[in-house]
Each structure stands twice: as C-alpha cells, then as structure tokens.
Amino acid sequence: MGEGIRAEVRIESPDGCPVAGxxxxxxxxxYSVSKSVNPVDGGGVTEEFMLDDEATLDDVALTDEVTEVFAYGSKSAYxxxxxxxxxxxxxxxxxxDCPVVDVHAREESLFVTFHAPDMExxxxxxxxxxxxxxxxDVQRLLRSEGDASDENLIFVDRGELTARQQEVLETAHEMGYFEHPKRANxxxxxxxxxxxxxxxxxxxxAAQSKLLGTILAN
Structure with a gap:
C-alpha cells in the first residue's frame, strides 16, 4: 500500500474563490462537485459547485464568472x-502535483482536501x-498505510520555529546532544x-516548548 497522506486544510475567507464567495x-x-482542465488559450480549470440547501445565488453572486448551468429540482449547479x-x-x-480531491465552504471558511505523496x-x-x-490551519491528516492510525499522525509546522531556533535544534541533534549517552554536551x-x-x-x-505544545495538543 502507498505511503501517501490525505490532508484537509482550512482557510478563512480566501479572496477570489467563487466557492467561498x-x-x-x-x-x-x-461544495465543489466536478473539475476539468481546459488546455485551450493558455489553460484553465473549469469547476462546478452546489449549495448545500435550497439557497440560490440569484443576483447576489451570479456574475460573468459564475453562471448557473443545471437545475436539480430545488438545487442548482454553478x-x-x-x-x-x-x-x-x-x-x-x-x-x-498534489491532486485536490474535495473543496467545500462553510461559515466563511474554505476547506480543501488533497493527497500528498509524502510528509516532505x-x-x-x-x-x-x-x-x-x-x-x-491543518484540520486533518490521514496516512494511507493500513497499519498507521491517523490519530498518531501529527503535522509539525517548522514555520513555528524561528530560523535561529531551528538551527540550534538541528545542530544539537546532529552533534548527538539528545542521545543517551550524549555524544556532545x-x-x-x-x-x-x-x-x-x-x-x-x-x-x-523555546523550540522544544513549541514542538511539544503541537504534539501534546493533538
């Protein structure tokens, strides 16, 4: 079985996204219901989405960019x-090169789910x-390995560390400071x-406090 990761991220009110709009x-x-790539005229992506209940865009959000294409009784595809x-x-x-497999929006936030081949x-x-x-914000991670529990898969954002903190951690690790017995004091x-x-x-x-906070909070 592959070692890919399925990730869901949340973005608050992304500008220019018709689904969130x-x-x-x-x-x-x-929620997005379909997607196709158009290689003509420099390329582009055509997407369709539906609203979760009987609400309609009417004249509020229908523009030259967003058009109604099909009606399913009380619902429409845009x-x-x-x-x-x-x-x-x-x-x-x-x-x-990570396929987006699901897009939906609620309460002014966009949720995007995609597959990544590895943690890097x-x-x-x-x-x-x-x-x-x-x-x-990373909402959920799920590894495709059959014996790996998604409860144990934690995303650690190195961006939480300053450049200096990361350098100190990397140097200490490379020199064996965290090993037992220590190779360097x-x-x-x-x-x-x-x-x-x-x-x-x-x-x-400071660095360990940030990392432990992320790990123990999940």
Missing amino acids: ATEATGSAS RFQRELGRFCPCECIERF TLQDVVGDLRGTYPSL GGEVADELGISRSTLSEHLS
Whole structure:
C-alpha cells in the first residue's frame, strides 16, 4: 500500500474563490462537485459547485464568472473557470502535483482536501499556502498505510520555529546532544554555534516548548 497522506486544510475567507464567495453571499454551505482542465488559450480549470440547501445565488453572486448551468429540482449547479496564474488555494496545491480531491465552504471558511505523496511534500505545500494565506490551519491528516492510525499522525509546522531556533535544534541533534549517552554536551554545542551556554538553553527550551505544545495538543 502507498505511503501517501490525505490532508484537509482550512482557510478563512480566501479572496477570489467563487466557492467561498457563494457561501458568504448566501449563508449556505457550498461544495465543489466536478473539475476539468481546459488546455485551450493558455489553460484553465473549469469547476462546478452546489449549495448545500435550497439557497440560490440569484443576483447576489451570479456574475460573468459564475453562471448557473443545471437545475436539480430545488438545487442548482454553478460553473466558473479559474485561469492559471491566479494562485488560488487549489492552484497553490496543484503546483506541487498534489491532486485536490474535495473543496467545500462553510461559515466563511474554505476547506480543501488533497493527497500528498509524502510528509516532505506536505510540508512544502502548507508552507507555500501559508505564505499567501496566513490563516491556514491543518484540520486533518490521514496516512494511507493500513497499519498507521491517523490519530498518531501529527503535522509539525517548522514555520513555528524561528530560523535561529531551528538551527540550534538541528545542530544539537546532529552533534548527538539528545542521545543517551550524549555524544556532545551543552558547552560543545554552544561553542559550535558561537553562543553562550545560557543562550543555547533558552533557544532549546523555546523550540522544544513549541514542538511539544503541537504534539501534546493533538
């Protein structure tokens, strides 16, 4: 079985997303129902979505970009095309060759589910997304391995650490500071980094506190 990861992320009120815009305009949850790539005229992606109840966009959000294409009794399907280069949440994810498998919006937030081949790619996707959408929050991770529990799969965002904290952690780890018995003591790690032992302790304490907070909170 593959070792991919299924991830769901939440972004608050992403600008320019018709699915999220429909939810804000009507107060009804919405979800994407289909997607196709159009290679003509520089490429683009055509998407359709529906509202979760009998609410309609009417003249509130229907524009030249968003059109009604099909009626299912009390519900309708709406279509829009997003040109490549807008770097909306879906495109940011797809740039890493990670397929988006589900998009829905509720309460002014967009929820996007996608598949990443490994944790390193997932880290890159989330880092890129957070650069554009600081409100991004990882909601759920599920590994495809049959013997791995999703309850034990935790996403640790290295962006929570300062550059200096990450450097201190990496150096201490490489020198064997965290091993038992230690291959290097605090003084040796501090000398390697060119800092005092007390400064080393401060950086290690702050970094470990952030990481433990993430791990123990899940």
